[in-house]
Amino acid sequence: MQAQHFPPRFIKAADNSWTGYNIELFQALAKELGCSSQFLETPWGRSMQLLASGELDAMSNVSYNEQRAQFAYFIGPHQQERVKLVTNLQPAPSKASLTDLMNSQHLIAAMQGIYYGADFEQALETQPAFRQRLIFVTLNQQKLALFLSGRVQYMLEDQINLQQLYLSDTLDQQQHPALFTLYENPVFFxxxxxxxxxxxxxxxxxxxxxxxAKGIQQELQQKYFAATPTGEN
Structure with missing residues (x-):
């Protein structure tokens, strides 16, 4: 299965071993199938290509759409994903929506290959000026570096990842608030x-x-996902 260091879903140790919610849930699922587990650290967009060609067995945190269903079975869902728009502007905008984002002049960092919903996809297709302000990266660390350096004024981040960034003091909830939920949907293996x-x-x-039925998913959710504030206004 594809993996990237995204605590608490994917946690890569110094010895290159993996733990985390997605890792241990996949290991449990593989055990039910009578399979062993191996994790390949590849960028998301490239991994989707490998999944389609059969060079990769599985991915997690995948949103369903008809195009992907042509080459993949969707099992789960294993979680609910909420994509937040986060800003480093001070003061933060008092009004925020996808329409406001499209009408602004600021730059936005996003992950290449991630599905951000039908409305977002339509905006990319119909609004060339909006597309030009999107900075797509292959690694989350690149996105975070752009945001912290001020080279982009917004970034799209999953709520659980955002919670970890607040907890680790990588981001500050007051200086880097989440403005609104851009997209929410279940995600699958x-x-x-x-x-x-x-x-x-x-x-x-x-x-x-x-x-x-064995309660494995519930146990792992209790282990890895504490209730923490999102920082959303």
Missing amino acids: AFSKQRFNHLGQKTLEDAWQQLL
């Missing part, structure tokens, strides 16, 4: 059809249901 056609989706779904 995506298994490559090139690799798992011999099992079929039902086998994968049965393994997922067995994992749920």
Whole structure:
């Protein structure tokens, strides 16, 4: 499965071993399937290409859409994703929506290959000036560096990642508030059809249901996700 260092979902230790919610949940799912687990550290956009070609078995935190369903089975969902718009502008805008973002002149950092919802995709297609203000990066560390340096004034960040950035004092809730939720949807494990056609989706779904029945997902959620403020105005 694809992995990148995103605590608490993916935690890479100094010895290159992996822990975290997504890691341990996938390991449990693989065990139900009678498979071993191995983690490949690759950028998100490249990983999606590898999943489609069958060079990668699985990804996690994948939003469903019809294009991806052509090459992947979706198992779960394993979490609810909420993408926040975060700013470093001071004072922060008192009014914020996708329309306001489209009409501003500021730069926005986002992850390449991430699906931010139908409204956002439509804005990219129909508003060339808006697209030109999007800075797409392949690694979250690049996005954060752009934001902290002030080279971009907004960034799109998942709520759970944002909570960890506040808890670690990498970001300050007052100086870097979340303005609004851009997109919210369930996310899944995506298994490559090139690799798992011999099992079929039902086998994968049965393994997922067995994992749920054992309470493994609930245990891992309690272990990794404490209730913390989002910093949203």
